[in-house]
Amino acid sequence: xxxxxxxxxxxxxxxxxxxxxxxxxxxxxxxxxxxxxxxxxxxxxxxxxxxxxxxxxxxxxxxxxxxxxxxxxxxxxxxxxxxxxxxxxxxxxxxxxxxxxxxxxxxxxxxxxxxxxxxxxxxxxxxxxxxxxxxxxxxxxxxxxxxxxxxxxxxxxxxxxxxxxxxxxxxxxxxxxxxxxxxxxxxxxxxxxxxxxxxxxxxxxxxxxxxxxxxxxxxxxxxxxxxxxxxxxx
Numbered sequence: 001x002x003x004x005x006x007x008x009x010x011x012x013x014x015x016x017x018x019x020x021x022x023x024x025x026x027x028x029x030x031x032x033x034x035x036x037x038x039x040x041x042x043x044x045x046x047x048x049x050x051x052x053x054x055x056x057x058x059x060x061x062x063x064x065x066x067x068x069x070x071x072x073x074x075x076x077x078x079x080x081x082x083x084x085x086x087x088x089x090x091x092x093x094x095x096x097x098x099x100x101x102x103x104x105x106x107x108x109x110x111x112x113x114x115x116x117x118x119x120x121x122x123x124x125x126x127x128x129x130x131x132x133x134x135x136x137x138x139x140x141x142x143x144x145x146x147x148x149x150x151x152x153x154x155x156x157x158x159x160x161x162x163x164x165x166x167x168x169x170x171x172x173x174x175x176x177x178x179x180x181x182x183x184x185x186x187x188x189x190x191x192x193x194x195x196x197x198x199x200x201x202x203x204x205x206x207x208x209x210x211x212x213x214x215x216x217x218x219x220x221x222x223x224x225x226x227x228x229x230x231x232x233x234x
Contacts, residue, residue, distance in 0.1 A: 056131060057141035064123055064145025064194075065152060071119050071194075072156030075183075078115070079157070080107040082181035086170025095166045098178055105186055112154070113190040120146055120197030128205045142202055146195030154191060157183050 082105055083098040124142060131138065161183030163169055173179050185191075 053135050053137045057137035060123075060127055060138060060141040061145040061148070064142070064198075065148040067119055067123065068149030068152035069156060071115055071149060072153035073160070074115055075112050075153060075157040076160040079111045079183060080104040082108065083178045084166060084170070084181045085178055086167075086173070086175060088175055093167055093170055095170050108183065109185060109187045109190055112157075112185060113187075113193045116146075116150055116153070116190060116193035117197045119149070120194040121201050123194075124198040124201035124205070128202055128209075132206070132210055139199065139202065142198040143195040146198045147191065150191040150194045154185050158185075 084095050085098045086093055086095050088094075123146065127138065127142060158164075162180045164182045166181065169179055170177075
């Protein structure tokens with residue numbers, strides 16, 4: 001004879017109050033996973049940072065413009081002089097270049113360009129050392145400040161240089177006497193040397209030595225989210 005078959009016990013209903021349930025058993029897709037604290041709204045937190053960047057940008061612009069005074073003085077002091085000579089032709093004064101093949105005029109533009117590039121490199125280096133993170137307002141301030149400084153140096157150098165009234169100057173020094181031509185910038189593109197050099201150097205330093213942003217998808221402690229069993233989510 002065979003033993004009588006007994007029916008299996010009915011399955012125990014899992015109550016929502018049980019001590020453990022597999023993830024998703026209660027119908028909630030997020031059930032069984034560790035809860036993370038809600039992220040608080042950060043409205044208004046960027047206000048002080050933006051104001052600080054704007055203040056720093058204004059300081060950089062003003063400091064660069066003031067540096068243009070030094071650039072103008074150095075340009076006036078180091079630029080070569082273009083020699084002129086006055087003469088009387090048919091009872092009229094004429095002024096002409098003493099050395100028609102000379103390259104002094106090119107040297108004037110070259111001196112301004114080299115000095116402006118040096119000032120742009122120094123300004124970018126100083127700004128990067130003081131604030132390594134950079135930012136759009138700071139970069140714009142470097143460009144605008146460099147342009148203002150170049151314009152100020154150009155006008156200041158012309159003001160310090162010889163008079164623009166070459167005929168009056170020729171009459172004052174006398175016939176056949178050599179005098180210096182007014183200091184002028186033939187290539188106006190040299191005004192962009194400072195801002196371009198500052199932008200290139202600052203962006204290069206920021207790309208090479210600036211702080212790196214954290215990788216997305218991970219919290220600051222470097223621990224990613226985990227599932228209900230403690231294993232990291234892929």
